[in-house]
Amino acid sequence: MENYLNALLTDVMLKEEEIGDICDKACEILLNEPNMVNVPSPVLICGDIHGQYYDLLTIFKINGTPKSRKYIFLGDYVDRGANGLECFCLLLVYKIMYPSNIFLIRGNHESKDLTKIYGFYDEVAKKYGNSRVWRYCCDVFECLINACLVNGRIFCVHGGLSPSLLDIDEINRIYRLNKLPDNHFVNDLMWSDPDELNPGFSKNSRGAGYTFGSEVTKKFLEINNLTMLVRSHQLAFTGYQMHFKEKCAVTVWSAPNYCYRCGNLASVLRVDENDITGKNFLIFKDTPQKPSSVGLPGYFL
Template sequence: MLSESEPPAAAASLPSATPPPPSSDEDFFSSVSVASTSSTSSPSTPIPSPPQLHPEIPISWPEDGTLTLAWVTNLMLAFDWSSKNLAPTELPSVLPVVVFDRLILTASKILHKEPNCVHIDGGSGLGNNSRVVVVGDVHGQLHDVLFLLRDAGFPSDDRFFVFNGDYVDRGAWGLETFLTLLAWKVFMPNRVFLLRGNHESKYCTSVYGFEKEVLAKYADSGKHVYRKCLGCFEGLPLASIIGDHVYTAHGGIFRSIAVTPAKRAKGKKNRKIVSNPDVTTLSLGSMEELLKARRSVLDPPWEGTNLIPGDVLWSDPSMKPGLSPNKERGIGLLWGPDCTEDFLKMLNLKLIIRSHEGPDAREKREGMEGMDQGYTIDHEVQSGKLITVFSAPDYPQFQATKDRYRNKGAYIILEPPNFDIPVYRSFEAVMPRPKVNPYYDFEDCIDSDEELDLASMAT
């Protein structure tokens, strides 16, 4: 739930530079291939807020196409209120399809223009008074996301946010969660950065509930809404570099893709550069390779140059040295502390922040710490650290019971001057959650992503 604290005044004074969207989005979507300390601060315990004022609904798109702080906060209030007072099928009465279309198109146009790895530095406004909040998986847990935004402080001129993916699936409010974050992105495109998670894919959303959620909430328009969400997923960047020394990505690091010139048929013009998939020796990839990767691919086959996005979204750290295929997941890499050291050193970094693993996944990983506090320090090496942050407390929503994880969520604050010393903030889940039925069969569905049916993903 929303806390009682007011948003920072700096946020309210910020003008929006977002232009109004075009009248039709069909051309756009068809063109898309489809002084700090490192100590842990006191945990936050969400307290249910008093009865809220009725939001202004139905939500309408601003006449000039420019979002304001009042518009975004009303959207948050409307989603929170409707989750407690309306059936999911009544969501179109809160956010009409025409408004959804304008929001997702405007956000998509911003996201698709960003590079694979966004840089958050002095050139983008990062300064001595700035803070950067890094958020891990949130998985459709709307009320915890609303609390987190209030607890950390709304995005503002001096408060940047980097969301590390996995906005949807498992939780019952994936659509509202994703649209809330898109609204902040549209309102403050240079302060809010949304990265891609492995669940921002067609396969995962068809297995873990998001597709069914959208179809249930928007009925006859559900397929349209779902298709637009998939198109927006394609535009989400893969990684970020914060303050020159911090790398964030959903899964982690990535391999180098060996390229060899094909045989020349008739002169240089016909010469092609192709990836060599038969290379058996894995090595770390470069920033140049990451920037050239084709991020628009939603699902496997992960092959050729598509291996890099697969690595970034699906890889996991290990305590065992070396770089190897992630056989447990069937996709991505496993990398040891030596690879973390080499990656940090190669890119002149001091910190890697990744997400991707909740308490269910960590329970099955021998030698790796659990996720009960919402974060773990996985590798400490000479050049710096590797951290996993997970921001969905009491996860998974429908599976978590008193006898299970009861994990806290967490987010990380990076402060000046160098933004490379993490401050961890753990928080409890907002309780009680509104009663709602799950959108996937959690009793028969696998707990973690380690056993995905990759053969069906490729079909």
């Protein structure tokens, strides 16, 4: 893995078979984890990355790598940005090397269907001239975990809550490799969004998941003895956004200058030892991006 890591950190393009090796080893490790992993602090929680590789490197430069620091990533590693493959491979290599120091939650974009629409499929096809590497990555998408608990009190998912999930222990009772119906609560965990106006659940304008308000959020937290919901899934221009007057939910966004044009800040949430509040944010700006052609075979330049 050291050779793969060095290649990724020096913009050397990995071979197809090397990515296949990374994906195979990552699947073995991921499938040994429960659907919801309890992670003790201190830990750093990162939101959407969306293929912004050099901003991901900045996160590790500022805060330290998983060799020395513990991380939770909330999903959406690929699509929209130019380097989703490098982002995903780097995180998988770190997972293989330091499995107890990095936890990878599945986002709604870790999907065959969405990656065909929002850029990851095309990115891989452009870089490798076929879809094999994309298929390797799609196999790993199925193995990613659904949620994390920090100190047993801070609930971390990609999107949000579901009217079909009251007891978080239900998350660990499913087999995540099974094909689940679209209305399953696991789908809602990836797609739902907070609603500041409606206190309950409503249909989501995205066409998947629900919106959830303050009352159902407070009820969910009380039933499960939780203090905070941490999620990503929506751009936050200041890097994060607290929700509801109780500030019991937060959006963490880790892709600065989103899509290389939005001008937003990004953040990482730092949960210190014995912390159950989850309100310490490290803000950072975007990193100059290298041309997207870096690492492409000669016949694509």
